[in-house]
Amino acid sequence: MTLDLRSLTIHEESEAVPVPLDSLTTAGSPRIGGEDPEHLRLLVATENRLPPIVVHRPTMRVIDGRHRVAAARERGQETIEARFFDGSEDDAFVLAVTLNIGHGLPLTLRERTAAAARIVGTHPHWSDRVIASIAGISARTVAGLRAKVGGAAARGQVRLGRDGRAWPVxxxxxxxxxxxxxxxxxxxxxxxxxxxxxxxxxxxxxxxxxxxxxxxxxxxxGRRGRPEPEQPAPPARQKRAGEAAEPPDSRSLLVQRLQSDPQFRNSPGGRALLRLLLSHTPEANNWERLAEGIPAHRSSTVARLALECSRIWEEFADRIEHTKVG
CATH class of the missing domain: 1.10.10 (Arc Repressor Mutant, subunit A)
Structure with a gap:
């Protein structure tokens, strides 16, 4: 198996083979909290065949499947099916974080933050956004971790972005x-x-x-010499006659304006977009109510999905921002 940085996906290139449980180690896992007892009980009790684990071949460390290994031992098994990863130990850790974020029992916020700090140290040439997408935290948090780590992690002249290109710092x-x-x-x-x-x-x-x-x-x-004082923002556009005042950050009012536009709401694309925008513009107290309804063991999964949704909306904004008016 190899790790593809550009898509952050894992390519399976070999069949799973039985591996003796006694030959495996779980040292160096991003799960600093150890096994979750409830999740382990569920795996032991299931009658289904346990999916193959992922193992770092040079060290025989379990990259993905720590709970499955513990469950297999509880069941009295002597072997477990595994696929091998042949990369470096540092890349094996990145792979462990990627797999444990994407499925199964999610890593806690503490574990994801600790993993990001380690990746900043081992892969300083990766951008904050790349590391954030791997660990399931914000790029701003990664930037803060990078500043604390310092050294080569902060001094690099270029960093590798999610598109696989090297960007100058x-x-x-x-x-x-x-x-x-x-x-x-x-x-x-x-x-x-x-x-x-x-x-x-x-x-x-x-x-x-x-x-x-x-x-x-x-x-x-980013400039040498004396800092340049900030200039006042350009004057705001004059309102047209009869146009109601609208706070610049009022999402609800902006959506209402789109709803009142017949050309927008009567097109199939416009109606579909309105449904999406309406579902993404609840009031602040509604956000709090939504957050209260998330079980603790699913909070990290929801947070990762929210981050992915924000990236998709940002790409959409970039695409339509300069659409010409006919």
Whole structure:
């Protein structure tokens, strides 16, 4: 089995084979809390055949299947079916985190954070977003962990992104180029600007936001000399006659405006999008009520799905942001 960084998926290249339980070790597992007794009891009691585990061949460490190994021992088995991974120990740990986030009993937030801190140290050239997607936490949390770790993890000049490309940590020149494209060709999407300037789409978004506020595309920390004072934001667009005032961050009012647009709501795509937007714009107290209804053992799974949904919406926003009005 090999680990594919670009898609963060595992490719199975070999058949499962029986492995003696006595030859396996669970040391170095991302499950710092040990086995969960209830989950272990369920595996012992099931009559179904236990799925194959994943083992790091050079060290015989269990990458995925710690509970299945314990259940097999409880059942009195001498062997268990396994597939092998032949990569490095550091990559084996990344694989362990990936598999234990994606299925089975999810890792706790404490375990995911600890795993991310370790990956920052062993793979400092990976971007915060790559590590965040592996560990199931936010990129901001990973950035904080990287700052605490310091050393080579924080000093690297380039980092590998989720697309498999190497992105410069100091994007000063890329920001300058992006600013030129934004000013000369404002119809370009964020992804097109990012590709042309050699920066990430997130950096391209920041450059455009700074330009719209009358600021330099390069933050103070990325420029030499005296920091440039922030300029006031450009004046707001004048409201049309009869147009109601609307807070810029009011999602509900924005959705209501879309609902009142016949051309939007009468198209199949518009109606489908309205249903999605309505389901994603509950009031703050509704979010709290939704959070209260999540069982503790499913909180990490829901959190990971929420993060994935946010990334999908961000990509959708990038795609339609520069759609021309006919």
């Amino acid at each position: 100091d994007g000063t020149e890329g920001r300058r180029v992006a600013a030129e494209f934004i000013e000369r060709q404002p119809e370009l999407s964020l992804r097109q600007i990012a590709q042309l300037a050699g920066i990430s789409p997130e950096t391209a978004r920041d450059v455009r936001n700074r330009l719209s506020r009358g600021l330099s595309p390069i933050p103070d920390r």
